[in-house]
Amino acid sequence: MSKDDFLDDKALNQLEEEDEEEDDQQHENEDDLFEDALENNMEMDDTEDVVMGDGDEEAEDEEVEEEEDEEVVTRSKSNGHMAASTSNGSHIVFDDSGSSDIPEHVLKYTGRRNIPLCTNTDSCEGYDIVPYVAAIHSCPVHAIDLSWELKWMFTGGQDGFVRKYDFFASVNGKLPLTVAQRHPFVDCVTKAGVLTSYWENEQPVYETDIKPKDGLYEPKLSCVYSLAAHSRCLWLLSGLQSGGITLMSVRHNEGQIQAYLEKHTSTVSVLVLNQWENRLLSGSWDKTVNEWDLDTGNVVRTFDGISGQVSTVQYQPVGGAIVSRNLGLEGLDSDRTARGKEILEGDEEEDDDKSMGSLFGSDEEEEGESEVKKEEVDVAADKEASESVKPGDGDGSEEPTRNTTSESIFLTSAIDGTVDIWDRRQQQRITRIAVPQGTPPWCMSACWSTDGDRIYVGRRNSTVEEFSLRGNVHEPSKVFKFPSVSGAVSTVAAMPNNRHVLCGSHDNVRLYDVQSSKQQAVPFWIVPGHQGGILSSIKVDPSCRYMVTSSGDRGWSGTTSTDVALVYEIDPIVGTKNL
Known part of the structure; x- marks a missing residue:
């Protein structure tokens, strides 16, 4: 081998070694870049969500319309916000504090879209409520719910x-009642509930x-x-006596248990879904309320310290009064509070001596007389408290839809008569409304007013109390009285319309005018249909076209039940004075 050939082989080997080193270095660099990119993507998924402005929403809407058939929207929870992810990888973040500004293209996947009210239902002076469908059961009906x-x-x-009923087939008269079935009802009840299926509430x-x-x-x-x-x-949640909650499929494999939520130690008496239907509030006889994340099946928080078995859980309507730790104390001094207590309790013995046996009462027992006195106490307080309300949140400058509720503020009532107001963003309750002096310690139901400024509480002594936030x-602030024979x-x-409240007693359902004046002889109207049994619930659909009542004691009173769920039709009354 010549010297030149040896040098050529040596140079060639050196070049091959350098090429191998470069390849190894390139692979190492590629691995490092891949790991860095992976870490960056993970950080972007956690932190780099895009908050949409008005212009971004319009652009996103146009893009979604083009890719509507291919887009899939999913939800995730990150840093206290609700994030909706689309198939193109973008993220839309919404504040989980009660905002109702949810884009339609995302909201349509949740199902809880806003449903407009029927004409004049929010501005009428009264309602004509008539029953005409009876879903007859063989046992007390403790719970009822409707699809949106x-x-x-x-x-x-x-x-x-x-039991699962076809609502539209029922109201359209697909199945009439027999003569024997129509006997206990008023003449207008002629249609039967169309039962499509039923299944066991299995433990x-x-x-x-x-x-x-x-x-x-x-x-x-x-x-x-x-x-x-x-x-x-798609699914249905049901509470059990053991304290568990079952999530059952409805549209496919009806009644099959898909998940089991276990935290409570006693009967689950209340179940309430939020606007997004990914959170659940459950109230129980163990005196606690649990907040569940339905995406994971875990308990997010437990609201304890309730004084009795939970009977009601309800979110506050959007636009209501601001709720704070100083609720009920702003703008009030001790003299006005003492005077209010004196006015509320001063005529108690006199009212007990009056006869409540008559359906319409006498001229001397007008509820409006005591209400006018109580209003004197609240006029100044309302004026001072309203000054601290921010614009667009309960001051009337913005009119929200009726079926939009807060994601944070809710009330709970206990069977011992107390009512608590909670804020999910705070560790402790906002305030507790104790049982007023002289009132029996009992409450099966409480609700917000439509504007979210007042709370109505049903009592055992045939009264409904109004508390103003x-x-x-x-x-x-007001006490609405019924005849003593009407029962709890x-x-x-x-x-x-923020003027009438439906009140279910043992004898019948009444529509009470909370703005009735002293000159009005009868402040309520009797809604025909229900008679002679305790009511478990009253449901009004989001459009205020139909109403459903069910008869049952929910495991508390042990009184008689009519074992029926009635469907009513609601028609607004417009242009009538002094109804």
């Missing part, structure tokens, strides 16, 4: 079964605890005390 657009109606009873058990009988497994049933239906009826919330007020519901 009234396609289906669900009822739960003492027998441990969940899940471990395989080791299963004891087959004659070779067959018999499910353990639980009374249905609470229901919460998905807006599009713009005045002294610890004393009732077991359920209340506010109407969208």
